[in-house]
Amino acid sequence: MSVLTDNRTYALLAAGQAGDAVICAIPVRTVTECLDDVGFPKQNRWIFSVIKAASAVGLLSVRRYPALARLTTLMLTVYFVLAVGAHVRARDFGRNAAAATTLLAIYGALTVKGPADVRSSR
Template sequence: MILLPDPWWLTALLAVVILSDAALSVRPPAFIRDCLTGVGFPREWWWTLLVIKLLAAAGLIVGLWVPGIAFAANVGIVWYFVAAAYAHIRARFTGSEFWLNCLGMLALSTVVLLVSYL
């Protein structure tokens, strides 16, 4: 295993996607609101997801130069979306939001982890 991402641009792409997701989370559009409401995530805790996403993106960006940081951030992102998938399944909220948003992000973050670090 390597401690710096190779190719680096996949990690940078994931950082851009996570930053975009964080930007959307400031004023969540309908599909994000539906997702959070559908799994029963309390509205007063939605701000925590913004913090998590910003920290994850920062970890990915810093990790382009600091060994191990992007790897740890990428692993955290994968587990974040595993937890999100579990929440969707447990709440039986498995509509298009689950398949496109949740599993799509899980697939992207898993591919980046596998390709960049194995």
């Protein structure tokens, strides 16, 4: 089994999204600085903790609802396309842009491969 199709990969990424939801809700200084750098409006920042919490649930659904997990990876791919675009528009090519680009590649690859349960049901 490939790392990209392994349910443990989805669980690990779900933990990362859940942790990110928490730090977006607080918000910690690095999140605030990142959103300031790309010019995201302060009054709309609450949405990030909701998006990240929902994506954690979607990723965790991989065993019971693999198609939902795959839809979640697709939506996270779209999210990170937008994030990378925001960094490029703001000419912010530092560590936050690198992280968004890396996550874009990961979620894009997960979307293409799909979880093990979806692949075996074809």
